[in-house]
Amino acid sequence: MDEAERPGGNGARGVCDDPAVPGPGVRSGLGSARRRLAGIGVGSAAVVGPVALMGAPEPPPDPDARPAGPPERETERALDALRQVAEELGRRARLADGEAVEVLEAQVMMAEDPTLAEAVAASTTAGASAESALHESFGMFRATLAEAGDYLAARVADLDDLAARAVAAAAGRPMPGVPVREEPFILVARDLAPADTALLDLKQVLALVTEQGGPTSHTAILARSRGIPAVVGVAGALAALAALAEDDLVVVDAAEGAVHIDPSEQFVAQAREREAGRRTAAARASAEGATIRTPDGRAVKLLANIGGAADAAEARAAGAEGVGLFRTEVLYLGATRLPTFEEQVEAYRAVFEGFRGSDESGHVIARTLDVGADKPLPFLPRGDEPNPALGVRGIRAFREPAAHEHVLDTQLAALAAAAEGTGTDLWVMAPMIADAAEARWFAAKARAAGIGKVGVMIEVPAAALCAREVLSEVDFASIGTNDLTQYTMAADRLIGALGPFQDAGHPAVLKLIATTACAGAELGKPVGVCGEAAADPRLAAELIRLGVTSLSMAPAAIPEVRAALRSRT
């Protein structure tokens, strides 16, 4: 959506009392396509390609279900399903190497097994549906192999996998598991779990389309961090796209948040042309490293979110003007004991030195250890909480019990020591600050440890509503839009069904952001954004309009956001 189309989108700064907040906009597509599926776009790229579907695990077919057709038809459906499975696994075998090839070839032999085909045909002839016949026949062989014990345990697992694939293929549903293709493809799934994406060769993936999930789902975060366009929360995507042939092209337009099925040649050509233009603009913006300025001449820094020294090079290459969020917990997550002061100094220094040398990239904002329900630490034992998102997390973990305070003190001292002599302009902020008293408590500790610039993250609506009081205690604030959205909308970040509420562009969230930015402007203190919202090119412009002074995002998103902002500001 264009800035000019939005109510109040005239480039003026947000007003403190009642910030002008736009509603959702609609953007029309190019040319024509037979069908358009709408969802939530991640990124701004448009890609053209064939789709590959990832099915969900198959429940066993209902043995009492009546066959869809006469026995001959069921036999044909069942045997065709086996052929499809053999074909898919054969394709995987050709692309695999090493031991995987033999395993896959053995699976192909199983799918083509003549005795299996006989058993399946006997079952359908006796009146079973194709799905039941496949399920039962595989089950028969499974029982025989399972009797042989450990020797054949791996083959039993192979059979289960084959059975699930064959039943899905017979039912016309996508086969479970990550698809494999010779050519790059658009991956379509109900949703992606971390375990799925671990098996996925992302270089082969042109775009991600999921039925579930919102802008902060695992899929969306993965897409942003890897620079892959995605459209999430697309209702009916699997059914609509399953009907396509393997080489049918679709257009995925992340900027528009849409998937176009059966596009005309002209439509495809227009999408490709527009994408080429976007890439050129992004490359130019990146090469020039152009500073983003608001109409009133205010500079807005584009910073990187990083987890360690390894990300520093990527961030610099992407044109980051510094680090807006250094997630220090990466060092702690792999550890079984508390890292010592010396170990921490070494790890932090590696990050700071990764940014030295370039004029403007000596700026690093480190976030102190963010303890969450999803990131438990063995050396900070916590009790069971019925609602961990509202529990002792973030900075709270160091105040209660007080015995954990020393962990924070050691980290603050280590951060200060690591920055010494590196030329780094180090700012340190605390996560999950709820009010001014908590901000004051943290600021006193950080300053005592020798930290020059102390800040807080604004993730709790209470802190945003009282931003003036909170900011009075510190030097800067950074808005974590993922948690701020979750808490404002009372919608868990990871529950797909709540997708529409997980939008940082919701007027309620934007009001809190505007309130915080406004307090910062009045007090002369920087207020940045370091959540997923900053990496959304459309939302980024809105955030700047509301008075945000820096945007921090996954390095891969920086060129795109810079290009989008340059064309608008």
Place this chain on the structure above:
Amino acid sequence: MQRTVTVASRVGLHARPAAVFVKAASAASLPVTIAKEGKEPVNARSILAVLGLDVRGGEDVVLEADGDGAEGILDKLADLLTEDLEG
């Protein structure tokens, strides 16, 4: 025509040796069966049936084929089984 062979591969007729054997039987011009002592013969072109026999290394199996060229086919398959196919 029958041929009794002792399986040489230490793992028996599992995993790779089974796949190699079934592939060779599938390539043969005549149907071949394989049986373990006291068990029903099964289709040698069926990987699932061959695995189901659960033949261990050192055990005997009986191969059977009938028709033109049966002898050559059995020779070839018997040779495969007396080799160590694990490599």
